[in-house]
Amino acid sequence: MNIPDKRxxxxxxxxxxxxxxxxxxxxxxxxxxxxxAADRIIHRExxxxxxxxxxxxxxQRCLVFAVKLGDKNQTCMDIDQPEKVVFPYARMTFAxxxxxxxxxxxxVIGLGGGTIPTVLAGLYxxxxxxxxxxxxxxxxxxxxxxxxxxxxNMTVHAGDARxxxxxxxxxAPRYDLIILDAFTGDYIPEHxxxxxxxxxxxALLTPPGTLVxxxxxxxxxxDHESVTYAQVFGEFINFKLPIxxxxxxxxxxxxxxxxxxxxxxxxxxxxxxxxxxxxxxxxMPHLTTARDWRDDARPLTDQFSPVNLLREP
Amino acid sequence: xxxxxxxxxVFCLAFLSGFTIMSVExxxxxxxxxxxxxxxxxxGSIITVFMVSLAIGYLIGGRLSLVRPNLRVYGxxxxxxxxxxxxxxxFGDQMxxxxxxxxxxxxxxxxxxxxxxxxxxxxxxxxxxxxSVRLLVVNTHHSGQVAGLLYFVSTLGSALGTxxxxxxxxxxxxxxxxxxxxxxxxxxxxxxxxxxxxxxHAYNDEYTG
Numbered sequence: 001m002n003i004p005d006k007r008x009x010x011x012x013x014x015x016x017x018x019x020x021x022x023x024x025x026x027x028x029x030x031x032x033x034x035x036x037a038a039d040r041i042i043h044r045e046x047x048x049x050x051x052x053x054x055x056x057x058x059x060q061r062c063l064v065f066a067v068k069l070g071d072k073n074q075t076c077m078d079i080d081q082p083e084k085v086v087f088p089y090a091r092m093t094f095a096x097x098x099x100x101x102x103x104x105x106x107x108v109i110g111l112g113g114g115t116i117p118t119v120l121a122g123l124y125x126x127x128x129x130x131x132x133x134x135x136x137x138x139x140x141x142x143x144x145x146x147x148x149x150x151x152x153n154m155t156v157h158a159g160d161a162r163x164x165x166x167x168x169x170x171x172a173p174r175y176d177l178i179i180l181d182a183f184t185g186d187y188i189p190e191h192x193x194x195x196x197x198x199x200x201x202x203a204l205l206t207p208p209g210t211l212v213x214x215x216x217x218x219x220x221x222x223d224h225e226s227v228t229y230a231q232v233f234g235e236f237i238n239f240k241l242p243i244x245x246x247x248x249x250x251x252x253x254x255x256x257x258x259x260x261x262x263x264x265x266x267x268x269x270x271x272x273x274x275x276x277x278x279x280x281x282x283x284m285p286h287l288t289t290a291r292d293w294r295d296d297a298r299p300l301t302d303q304f305s306p307v308n309l310l311r312e313p
Numbered sequence: 314x315x316x317x318x319x320x321x322x323v324f325c326l327a328f329l330s331g332f333t334i335m336s337v338e339x340x341x342x343x344x345x346x347x348x349x350x351x352x353x354x355x356x357g358s359i360i361t362v363f364m365v366s367l368a369i370g371y372l373i374g375g376r377l378s379l380v381r382p383n384l385r386v387y388g389x390x391x392x393x394x395x396x397x398x399x400x401x402x403x404f405g406d407q408m409x410x411x412x413x414x415x416x417x418x419x420x421x422x423x424x425x426x427x428x429x430x431x432x433x434x435x436x437x438x439x440x441x442x443x444x445s446v447r448l449l450v451v452n453t454h455h456s457g458q459v460a461g462l463l464y465f466v467s468t469l470g471s472a473l474g475t476x477x478x479x480x481x482x483x484x485x486x487x488x489x490x491x492x493x494x495x496x497x498x499x500x501x502x503x504x505x506x507x508x509x510x511x512x513x514h515a516y517n518d519e520y521t522g
Contacts, residue, residue, distance in 0.1 A: 048352075048353055049352075049353075134350070134352065159350070159419070160349070160350025160351070160352055160419065161350075162346065162347060162348075162350055163348070163349060163350050163419050166347075166348065166413065170414075189351060190343075190346070190351070191346035191347050191350070191351055194347075196347060197347070301487070302343075302346075302347045302488075303487035303488045303489055303490075304483075304486075304487045304488075305343075306483045306484045309480075309483070309484050310484075
């Protein structure tokens with residue numbers, strides 16, 4: 001009675017081995033095809049927070065936060081034209097300038113390759129920019145491989161953004177423009193998406209100041225995040241482009257400017273942003289205050305913020 | 314008849330204490346993050362405080378079990394644990410505010426805040442395990458096996474507390490709602506133990522006294 005059972009087991013083991021070999025071949029082929037032949041890794045390190053890879057290929061140098069096979073690029077730089085902003089989501093961020101066209105004090109949360117602060121520093125050489133980045137290794141990589149420079153007007157703070165903002169609130173500096181660009185990885189810091197966090201951030205804005213947040217347009221999180229921003233800022237501008245899964249939230253500490261004013265500003269700013277490959281006037285039709293989310297979603301708070309669980313499809 | 318009831322109760326309550334310890338520990342990360350971030354050192358602080366507290370708790374619980382181990386004292390552990398957990402729920406923000414202002418370095422800030430919020434409740438919860446062993450050993454002879462089984466049950470409770478909290482509880486409830494549920498279960502567990510102690514006492518009086 002036992003013998004046929006044993007045979008069966010052996011048979012299924014054989015099957016399993018073929019299956020495994022097939023898998024390996026599949027993964028190898030995938031690696032070859034997605035490896036884009038020319039890509040070469042010029043730097044690799046394991047930081048406290050993530051695996052950091054810098055690679056080059058097709059005229060671009062990219063920062064990759066590698067967690068698994070086929071991870072997306074975090075930031076890319078065009079090697080011959082480093083002033084060009086390669087990623088659509090990074091270009092979208094500059095729509096915030098339609099609300100605050102001449103910022104004097106800026107805060108950027110999340111450094112990456114330093115694209116956004118570098119472009120802002122070029123546009124507004126007189127302005128002061130504080131950058132908060134949690135990972136010191138990312139700061140070092142941005143400086144070494146992506147031409148990011150700290151200057152008298154650009155200060156980088158290594159630390160948690162929530163802690164920075166809480167401390168800043170007690171010292172009362174004020175920012176005209178705050179850019180929240182900390183959500184591009186696979187993991188979202190749950191304490192940077194709550195009503196309390198947004199209230200603390202809003203308290204750092206000058207009266208007509210602007211908060212720009214780079215986030216996602218997919219998953220159940222969309223509704224929760226939208227309701228959360230609406231609770232703190234009231235009406236805000238929702239900016240999505242059909243080509244990306246990104247979403248940029250543009251919220252004002254006060255009333256939103258009227259459309260004509262933003263349109264006029266887009267014409268003035270477009271010339272200055274052209275060398276960076278940013279067509280501000282092309283963004284205009286995609287800026288909307290329409291509420292395309294479920295209003296009955298639960299706002300995210302410090303007490304309730306299962307952000308990464310909500311992101312699951 | 315009463316012996317097996319007592320054993321069952323002790324195992325259930327040891328499970329509850331294991332569950333509570335890890336659930337509170339996981340929520341600790343959430344509670345501290347608005348003030349100190351969610352970096353690796355915040356977890357380092359929390360885990361350190363829990364380990365030190367449990368170590369102290371084991372020591373005290375073991376010492377107390379030497380003197381007339383009984384269900385009334387055992388139940389009191391649970392009531393006290395619930396009682397010292399309440400300030401964490403009610404005044405956690407004020408305590409963290411204070412530490413945040415006093416200590417600039419978020420590493421030591423999170424360590425001190427963890428100690429303020431979680432040291433006392435975890436010490437008391439840590440007293441339960443060795444005391445449970447003693448209560449069970451009174452009733453049986455295989456002390457090693459009993460200790461093994463007890464740790465099996467309470468660690469299983471810890472595993473389930475970790476899983477339930479991180480996978481599901483935070484998805485449906487607020488942090489404070491979960492903590493209040495812990496307080497309520499500890500009070501319930503402690504009360505049952507004390508009630509059973511009274512009954513057991515009457516039983517003993519009737520047949521041996």
